[in-house]
Amino acid sequence: MSHLDAITIHAGQPARLAEFWSAVLDLPIDPGDAAAIAGGTLPADESVLLGSRDGLHVWISPADELAPAGGRLHLDVRLGDAGELDRLVRLGARHRWDDPEGRWTVYEDPEGNVFCAVPPPATAEG
Structure with missing residues (x-):
């Protein structure tokens, strides 16, 4: 397979x-x-x-x-915690836009390749 x-x-x-x-x-x-x-x-x-x-x-x-930015393929990167968004920026990522429902944030890497930063899953509180 x-x-x-x-x-x-x-x-x-x-x-x-x-x-x-x-x-x-x-x-x-x-x-x-x-x-x-x-x-x-x-x-x-x-x-x-x-x-x-x-x-x-x-x-x-x-x-x-x-290919122009936003080409045919991009990665979705699941964040370990919300603080990792700041880390992405320090590494050279540039913010493009936020999903209005908060499901992801779109960034560019240093060469303009688009990727989505996906927040960590919500933890169940018991």
Whole structure:
């Protein structure tokens, strides 16, 4: 049966965008890619791996042309707590708009890719 193996995010500057998404998703940058980024040796045509290939992972891949912001795919990121919205902004996210019913908030990553920040589920009070 088919299953989701990876998500690919196209980027003009994969190293910069990898650092953003690594922090947002709490997925480590592959050690080899991290070393290349730190050493300034990541080739311009090289993708950056977040997470591990033995599970669901994310590729930040270079693209000569980027689809306009709001393209065909975006991520919904479930927040651990409401304070994480401030963390997204500190990481470089830009607020676009809020769902009028409070179900999500739309942000852009540093390259203009749109994603939704979804609040944590309400806890049942007993």
